[in-house]
Amino acid sequence: MASFELSAFDRRFQAISLVGAIEQQSPYTLNVGFWIRDPNQLIQWPEMVSAHPRADYLWEQTCLEVFIGVRDEDFYREINLSPSQAWQAYQFEEYRYPEDMPPQAAYDIELNQLKRTHYGLNVSLDLTEFMLKYKLKWEDLYLGLTAVLQTPEGAQYYAMQHSSPNADFHNKRDWLHQF
Template identity: 60%
Template sequence: MASYELVPFQRFDQVMIVAAIEQQSTLINVGFWVKDPAKRIIWPTQKSDQIREDFLWEKTCFEIFIGIRHQDGYREVNLSPTESWQAYHFEEYRYPDTSPPQVAYDIELVELKRTAYGINTIIDIQPFLSEHQVSMSDIYLGLSAVLNTDEGNVYYAIQHSGLTADFHNKRDWLHQL
């Protein structure tokens, strides 16, 4: 299991996020542990069922980016504390440029649950691997979070190498499976 302390794009010491990744076959288990002692995060209301929903990044949301080594295409998986989720398809950096982005059906949600510490998910990327005829060793991940706080949105990722917070920047996707 690998873990990463996500860092905010701009200084925001009030909240700490640690993300952990565990892989079993084509299943990827990701947990986001959030420490918010001052209760700065505005958490969306939890729903009763797990549904696909667009625009989750407009509120507190956790994200997994899935890239393939030496290929332009990638997937973005949005995970809400409401237990709603969505997966998007990009052929290359932020393309196609539609809002909402094009939905991807080659990422399967196995489990998504809000926990006392944050959020945990298990996704199956077997259909994605088969579609692109690649193996797990060709996959790398980026982990990020949009936190809606009492001071506005704060953007967390494993690293931020650009001049703006840009989760689509593959240079910041550091976890290799």
């Protein structure tokens, strides 16, 4: 299991700490855990829903995200995970393309489990169809973990690293996990 401390884009915002952990489970299951420390209880949590529906625009509220890139390829996937237990997977052919809003849903990634816990969020994703369709091995993938945390001070953007002048979760340079 690999873990990463995610940093706020606004370096002055230190009130919340966030750690993401990634675990590959053979042959095609990806487990991700997000541990949130919010001692002042600043995070504004969305209302819980049942049955794990797919929903768009989850990033407009508190939302944790997983980006999956493929070595030497332009296409990638974005998975949005709401603490409400709603989720969605999107497909992109290249950097933020196509520009549809909401983005095009990806149905080659499925949700095994999404659970809000007392420390954050746990998710298990089934990458079987995605990996088989493109003949991928774990070594072909790299991941980015990100979060939009809504607070009374506005949205705070967290990522493994921020190398762009603006918060940009689609910047593949910031997806640091490799298998």
